[in-house]
Amino acid sequence: MGNKTPVIAGNWKMHTTLSEAVDLVTKIGQGTDKGWRVETIVCPPFISLAKLKELTAGTPIELGAQDVFYEEIGAYTGEISPGMLSGLCRYVIVGHSERRMYFCETDETVNRKLKASIKHGLRPIMCVGENLTENESSNAESVISRQIKEGLKGIESAELLIAYEPIWAIGTGKAATAAYANNIMGLIRNLLKGLFGSEAALNIPLLYGGSVNASNITELLSQPEVDGALVGGASLKADQFLSILKQAG
Numbered sequence: 001m002g003n004k005t006p007v008i009a010g011n012w013k014m015h016t017t018l019s020e021a022v023d024l025v026t027k028i029g030q031g032t033d034k035g036w037r038v039e040t041i042v043c044p045p046f047i048s049l050a051k052l053k054e055l056t057a058g059t060p061i062e063l064g065a066q067d068v069f070y071e072e073i074g075a076y077t078g079e080i081s082p083g084m085l086s087g088l089c090r091y092v093i094v095g096h097s098e099r100r101m102y103f104c105e106t107d108e109t110v111n112r113k114l115k116a117s118i119k120h121g122l123r124p125i126m127c128v129g130e131n132l133t134e135n136e137s138s139n140a141e142s143v144i145s146r147q148i149k150e151g152l153k154g155i156e157s158a159e160l161l162i163a164y165e166p167i168w169a170i171g172t173g174k175a176a177t178a179a180y181a182n183n184i185m186g187l188i189r190n191l192l193k194g195l196f197g198s199e200a201a202l203n204i205p206l207l208y209g210g211s212v213n214a215s216n217i218t219e220l221l222s223q224p225e226v227d228g229a230l231v232g233g234a235s236l237k238a239d240q241f242l243s244i245l246k247q248a249g
């Protein structure tokens with residue numbers, strides 16, 4: 001990871017009512033040590049963003065949304081535009097495997113969402129990763145290459161983060177080994193160098209996601225290509241998330 005500030009992002013998924021979100025962010029805020037050198041991001045459901053923006057103002061906690069639509073405005077029932085988010089949060093997760101799996105997201109829609117987010121000054125956390133079958137048939141590298149190349153087609157700004165999340169490691173308790181994650185993330189870094197040039201690519205934070213917890217975060221972050229983590233389950237318990245932040249920072 002070198003000398004960069006680690007990035008730890010919590011993806012709360014479809015968990016927490018407004019009051020539960022307030023409670024969780026309050027506990028994270030109270031437990032955070034200002035001396036920790038870590039970029040802390042929490043991504044609650046949309047309904048809590050406005051309240052959490054008030055509560056996190058002036059704290060080291062940054063906010064992210066879990067998704068965004070690519071159109072600016074219009075008859076798109078249920079959708080949220082990047083312009084609506086830009087005053088509420090700094091980050092947005094784009095192309096999470098659950099969105100690709102359950103909501104028919106493709107490399108093309110991911111690409112449109114990335115472009116729309118960047119246009120509105122949001123920093124996307126673009127998720128890529130292979131499923132178990134692809135992993136077992138040694139197709140991880142080709143799947144990830146396709147996701148990166150298609151997802152980033154026509155994008156010139158390197159103001160984004162990439163989360164490598166092998167689908168077989170998400171929510172399973174079976175994280176990838178640090179060496180395996182580092183190897184795939186090295187491939188991602190090389191693809192980014194080809195797209196954005198070496199210097200810009202080195203500055204793009206690469207996060208690992210998939211069963212990250214307080215016991216494996218240190219080893220993951222010790223890898224040269226791992227700049228941080230996208231954390232699901234363990235971000236919903238303040239003590240576990242704080243323990244990850246403490247070790248990262």
Ligand code: PEP
Pocket residue numbers: 011165169170171172173209210211212230231232233234
């Ligand atoms: C995720 O879904 O982004 C994730 C990494 O989940 P978990 O940490 O629970 O595996």
